[in-house]
Amino acid sequence: MRGVVFLGNRRVELREFPDPEPGPGEVVVRIGAAGLCGSDLHAYRGERAQTHISGHEPCGTIAALGAGVTGWRAGERVIVHHYAGCGQCKYCRIGYDQLCLHGHRTFGFGAHGANADFLLVPARCLVRLPDALSFAEGAAIACGTGTAYMALTKLGVSGRDTLAIYGQGPVGLSATLLGKAMGARVIAVEVAEPRRALARELGADVVLDPQSEDPVAAIRELTGGGGGGGNPRLHRPSGRAGAGGAECTGVRPSLLRGGRRDGDPGAEPGYHPPPPDPLRVLDFPQRGLGRMRAVDRRAGHSPGSPGHAPLPPGGGRGGLPDV
Ligand SMILES: [Zn+2]
Ligand SMILES: [Zn+2]
Secondary structure, rough: OOOEEEEEOOEEEEEOOOOOOOOOOEEEEEEEEEEEHHHHHHHHHOOOOOOOOOEEEEEEEEEEEOOOOOOOOOOOEEEEEOOOOOOOOOOOHHHHHHOOOOOOEEEOOEEEOOEEEEEEEEHHHHOOOOOOOOOOHHHHHHHHHHHHHHHHHHOOOOOOOEEEEEEEHHHHHHHHHHHHHOOOOEEEEEEOHHHHHHHHOOOOOEOOOOOOOOOHHHHHHOOOOOOOOEEEEEOOOOOOOHHHHHHHHHHEEEEEOOOOOOOOOOOOOOOOOOOOOOEEEEOOOOOOOOEEEEEEOOOOOOOOOOOOOOOOOOOOOOOOOOO
16 A cells, blocks of 8 residues: 655655554554644654654545454444554543553554555544545544544533634634534634634634734623633633733633643744743543643632642643643
8 A cells, every 4th residue: 555654854755555454453444535734744844754654634434344343344434533542541441542551552653644545543443424524524523623622522611601712723713613513602813814714604703813903802801801701711722822812811721732842843833831830730620631731820829729739840741640
């Protein structure tokens, strides 16, 4: 089969690989569509040559099933969740393979990925793709739209909420679409006009251009001041917009990702994370797992209060308490 390998410095190569054979519990997926997202661009633009097939947003049909696979049949349309853990530990058993206590493989990053004719994965990584959705839509859901959905689900978004969503790229636009579907009032913040137009099209109640107006002041105004009563919440205020987003509400959610820090190849260029203290970590209570935390710096919340560990200097996975 053919597979696309990133050679570093924006070079790619189409290479021949042996067709995969499914082992026990595994399936081979014939790829119908594979997405590219920002995570891929880090590897594509980076200097290091990869040896594995790229692509972590796979969607297609089941081509072959290994021994012991039940509940699936050849030809079924599927999305692939691109993390595979041990399948046995407490995190894997509830679907959080990315937190596997014994390490995980990531298809497209270190393990062969989706930019190929076929992809070999454990059957437990499959998600059914409804007939109403195309392969391209399934590929988008595999990572970006799924990321937005998970964040909103963790926040427990409902008709009580106002969401301020900083950035209307694929993940932010997905959050706008899903946030509206969950009943929230959505304020979309975006610098690029075509994306602001898309945000309007997808139902954002208010669309702000932070180049022409102060989004913090605007959001405060829209929510009756400082978010009080409106209960605004933020989705993924990463990058430079994040610090401003924090000022809207007094609560600064922070998506802490895999130990990345400023200066790492994966860190956003020019992004300098704000100092981590004196802040306090709040776990989202509905789903105690995952790495999404809110950092509360409202008056009366001092660092080191009982029951909450302070965010370690530099943040990142290594220093975080187990949740
Ligand atoms: Zn992705
Ligand atoms: Zn595990």
